[in-house]
Amino acid sequence: MGQWMPFVEPDVWWTVQESLNAPARITNRTGSTARKHIGSGLFLCGICEKPVKAHSQRYRC
Numbered sequence: 001m002g003q004w005m006p007f008v009e010p011d012v013w014w015t016v017q018e019s020l021n022a023p024a025r026i027t028n029r030t031g032s033t034a035r036k037h038i039g040s041g042l043f044l045c046g047i048c049e050k051p052v053k054a055h056s057q058r059y060r061c
């Protein structure tokens with residue numbers, strides 16, 4: 001547990017984790033629900049402000 005005020009209550013956090021880990025969410029070829037490239041399509045480029053996508057270990061617009 002962190003030593004700071006939680007953003008969400010623990011029961012909400014665990015409910016979300018269970019949803020994220022649900023096998024029904026698997027849409028990739030690896031068969032995994034592990035979070036990767038969480039900012040892809042969400043983070044915006046600091047220069048052109050377009051959404052970035054994951055490329056290898058980095059994000060690119």
Ligand SMILES: [Zn+2]
Nearest residue numbers: 045047048061
């Ligand atoms: Zn850009």
